Every structure is written in structure tokens, then in C-alpha cells.
Amino acid sequence: MDIAYVLYPNMTALDLVGPYEVLGHPTVRRHFVAASTGPVRCDNGLTLHADTTFAELPGADVIVVPGSSRWRDALTDTTMIDWLAAAHPSATWTTSVCSGSTLLGKAGVLAGRRATSHWAVRDTLAADGATVVDERVVIDGDVITAAGVSAGIDMALTLAATLWGTETAELIQLALEYAPQPPFDAGTPETAPPAAVERLRAAFS
């Protein structure tokens, strides 16, 4: 099985690394694909390396698209958008984390589908023909969209169970010791302090 992890400038590293760690199955061939091979700088300063170009990799069984805190800039990356549009039809699963779903929307993948995104940008998916859903992981046909950043871990565990069965997904969860204990209850706009919601909604708009 081939998994394509899509890299682009100012992407959010955790959006990609969450699913990557969950989907680290020994049978997987991983491809870190970008416009060109070499370093790709993420929005908080970490640099990842792309080992394959869009031109070299026409598609994969699973596609994982991360988001970015500068998501509007990413929407102008026509090379990446065109690749997503071309690669999606032959993929078994096309997936996104956080604002990565806005890239799928731009590529035409979400038209007529239920989908989600980071809470602060979710509503923009409607312009691409999606039905916006307030759920952490949304499966519609062969497309899975996840909510913001950390939701990629939950998305990938769901996907792992589909690919390899529940027992294997549970083994992965145990390997990652994924029994989260957030020290605060502020992970959604419903539970966070209103000032934080306002501030982030403005920052991501």
C-alpha cells in the first residue's frame, strides 16, 4: 500500500505527523510528496523533507493532506491543487486534516459531500459545494476529513481500523499510548473561553 503525505510551504507539521505516526504499518510505502524534493518549512519553523515530486507520483492508495495556519495562501498553489484533483479519483482514500479540507474543496473533491475542517474555517467549505458538518472525523464515500490539527490522530486510527482491522488499530493506539488527558477543557469553541474563540476566529479568517 502506498500512502502519499502532501507537503507544502507553511503547512502545520502536526496535521501530517499525527496520521503518519498512526499509519506507520510495516506494509506501507510512504511518499512525502511536494512540488520539488528537499526541505519544506512548516508554519512554526520545523523543516520536513519531501522525497518525491508531484510529477513523479501520479497517485497513491491513501492521500493525506495537512492544513496550514496560512491556509488562504495554500489555496493559490495550483500545482498542488491540480495534483489533488488528478490523484483523488484513483485513490482508495483521500483524507485531510484541519484546513487541508479547503484544498480538497478547491480541487473539487468535496462537492456534494459531508465534510469538516478546523472549526474556525469550517464554514468556508460550503462555497465548494460541501455540506459542513460539526464532527471530529467525517467519512463520506472515499473521502475522510478531520477537524483541527490534533484530530488527525483520531482520523488516522479510524482509517487504520478500516485498512487493517480493529485489532491492529488498537495495537497502534497502545503503541502510541493514546489515552489523552488534556489538562484543560478548551479544545472546542463550545468549551473554550469566548475571548479565545474570538481571537482565533479573527486570526484564521
Place this chain on the structure above:
Amino acid sequence: MDIAYVLYPNMTALDLVGPYEVLGHPTVRRHFVAASTGPVRCDNGLTLHADTTFAELPGADVIVVPGSSRWRDALTDTTMIDWLAAAHPSATWTTSVCSGSTLLGKAGVLAGRRATSHWAVRDTLAADGATVVDERVVIDGDVITAAGVSAGIDMALTLAATLWGTETAELIQLALEYAPQPPFDAGTPETAPPAAVERLRAAFS
């Protein structure tokens, strides 16, 4: 404030990227430090980029040490262990995720302290003089150790509250939409299927 993220061959990417994303505060200067600058390949195939060498960076306010599925190999990396031993005394916080605590133990940082690690390797910390604790995030003085892989996110949110206050930590949690919904209840050896526990304990021994 300077944060040093320690990179080494076959490290687990999510151990580092979880805290890195949480601690992405605008006032932070991030240093991705390794034996030499350039690419560092992680245990599941992703390559990260080190921008500073141990020789160039004598220390930092916060040190973050990730673990590795090949943690015993990492314990032979004397350059890294020596750097941890030398950098720790002047750090405000020395932290680890997953088996990263075995590196702190080897560097003498955990002697006489309460500490944790990935559940499957936790007990080995006793040989370095630590009191092994079955908690997800363990604070003892200026050292914070976290349980396996995903626990780095919880650790870093706790640290963020200490560094910048609860309001800022809650803002970060909301930005990462960290309201986890694991699809299975298999994240600890107490809740996972016994066969998974046995298999991973053997793999990590």
C-alpha cells in the same frame, strides 16, 4: 525564550512534533539541535531537518527530548547524552516524551526523581535512580517526563500553562482543536487487549 528540540536518528517524529506545535508561541526561538545539521531520519521514514549542532548550542531555557522505537540504540549516543547532562543544569525546564526519559536517565538527570516513560520501557528508569510513576505527565522540580508518544501533547499544554499562564494554554488547545475522541479504548496496557500488550512489550524490550 529558547527551546531546544533534540533530534537523533530513528527518533519518533510525533514525540517531538506534539510539543513543538503546542509550544509554537511567537516569543519562542526554536532550535532543532542534533550532532550535525541537516536531515535526520525518523523511525517511520519521515526526515526532519536539524538547524543547529550540539556544539553550537550550549543550552536552552527549555529542552525537549523525544523517544524512539529503537531506544536502546539511542542510549549509545554519547555525544547526545553528554550534551543533555551539560545543558540540563542551566535549563529552566528539561522535558522528555516517551522513551526520551531513558536518555535523561542515562545523562544522570533523573537520579532521585519521580519519572515516567512509554509504558513498555518505564520500569528501566529505576536503574538510573528514578522512582517510576504510572502517570501521563510527571513533574519533579525542573524536569517533566511524559508517557508514550501522544502524551507529549498533554505534557506541553501543562508546560505552556506554567510558561505563559492558563489562558494562553487554553488558547493553544483551542487552536489545535485538542478535544480528543479516540475511536477505541486501547491506549493503556490496562485497557488494551492483552495480546497487544504482550506483543508490544516484547517489541520494545
